[in-house]
Amino acid sequence: MRVGKLEMDFLVDSGAARTAVNQPLKLPVENSLTVIGATGKGTKCSVYAPADCALGDRNISHRLVYLPDCPTPLLGRDLLSWLGATMHFTPDEITFTLPPENAWMMALKLEPPAMQDPEWKQWIDQVYPLVWAVGIPGKATHVTPITVQLLPGKSPMRIRQYPINREAKRGLQDIIDKFLKYGILRECQSTWNTPFLPKPNGTYRLVQDLRAVNERVRTLHPLVPNPYTLLASIGTQYTHFSVLDLKDAFFTIPVDTSSQEIFSFEWEGSNRVKKQLCWTVLPQGFKNSPTLFGQALANDLKEWSNKEEVLLLQYVNDLLIAAIGVTQCLKATVSLLNFIGLRGYRVVQSKAQIALPEVIMGKVCSTTSVTPMLMAGHPQHSPDPDLNQVLSSFYEKTQAGAF
Structure with missing residues (x-):
């Protein structure tokens, strides 16, 4: 996903309520919130002012949480909901799907090498x-x-x-x-x-x-x-x-x-x-x-x-x-x-x-x-x-x- 002018690889994390980045952005900090991790301990984290984000051909202005200790940026439920994503669980597999119209719009932005x-x-x-x-x-x-x-x-x-x-x-x-x-x-x-x-x-x-x-x-x-x-x-x-x-x-x-x-x-x-x-x-x-x-x-x-x-x-x-x-x-x-x-x-x-x-x-x-x-x-x-x-x-x- 592109955040401002930066291209970042995000881990899709349905357990994360908010989408987060692990490197500082050149944006003002709007407020802060307390993030509860797997240990149950709360950590106070900054929330940036809305950033221009692009996922394929879809654009959104979105507030991102700054988690400097997170090993990778996380794509959370806030953006997954915006995309209309769903997850299906069966005994054999877990499948992640997007509405076809959203998948098509994102696919339009594929830019293969010449x-x-x-x-x-x-x-x-x-x-x-x-x-x-x-x-x-x-x-x-x-x-x-x-x-x-x-x-x-x-x-x-x-x-x-x-x-x-x-x-x-x-x-x-x-x-x-x-x-x-x-x-x-x-x-x-x-x-x-x-x-x-x-x-x-x-x-x-x-x-x-x-x-x-x-x-x-x-x-x-x-x-x-x-x-x-x-x-x-x-x-x-x-x-x-x-x-x-x-x-x-x-x-x-x-x-x-x-x-x-x-x-x-x-x-x-x-x-x-x-x-x-x-x-x-x-x-x-x-x-x-x-x-x-x-x-x-x-x-x-x-x-x-x-x-x-x-x-x-x-x-x-x-x-x-x-x-x-x-x-x-x-x-x-x-x-x-x-x-x-x-x-x-x-x-x-x-x-x-x-x-x-x-x-x-x-x-x-x-x-x-x-x-x-x-x-x-x-x-x-x-x-x-x-x-x-x-x-x-x-x-x-x-x-x-x-x-």
Whole structure:
């Protein structure tokens, strides 16, 4: 589990009421409590202010107990309850399960090392070089700029920016300068304004609190595919697979100039001059960004000429090719990379899985099966999820702009 910027291995301990760490965190101590150990003796321990924690694709702000004498960090009943975990005891074994929708969401964050078939080196020179994400953001070239539709009777609103400390400003300034350079942001004078909100630890990231905007905008409800059903559609005739992860997906989709100022915010740079900036592309935190991106990419992929020869699956910003034979898979992968590259999309080369008999895309897809994955990469034996649960979990993520 990630705690702040630290990756920690936690021992799942159903006997621990609270989740605890055994090393100090750079967080203020909020209060203390008495911990009763196995000997029955109480020990007074510190409780940190809420820390940003990430378990797979799930994020939570959580108060952690500091136990310096504990041999390993403990994942206690507080977070296990939040995950909906259950334990089952039989004479032969003890099983630990998670709701399938939670297991799937965590599996989405699996990041296997880059893997390619050995023959890939003979094909890579045929790939359009600008398709690889190397710092310059992509921009979809065949997408009509998005116009945002307000709900009837809704008008612009202004929420002023909360004070940002000097250190946080320095970190954000570099990002803002880069985005201004590449046209992702522009200066404006708008009747709209929404702020950045600080994380519990006081730091910031360049994501607005767009809840007030989302309340004033018509919601787009897509027909979201059940990810289990989507991957289960892969037939046994397919022997090799490629997975491509698109970089900065939302930022590739332009917003029409008539709607850009809806996503405005105030910024005071190092020169102490206040100005307004707005997004020219789909921002994170906007409830319709995942839907609009998915539709735009799907429309582009309809024109890919090789789609009749292989199976192509799209889930948010991940693309999977299933082919019969390594040569067909390599040929289709080069073709798809060139197609989406020329259309302005960018692919994370370090995460590319090319022409392999087994790949990871939330599940392990192989020549003989599609196996669900847990965050640690072990087979998950839970039944297929209820579709309403999967959709509910997906909509919760899209409302929060988590993708």
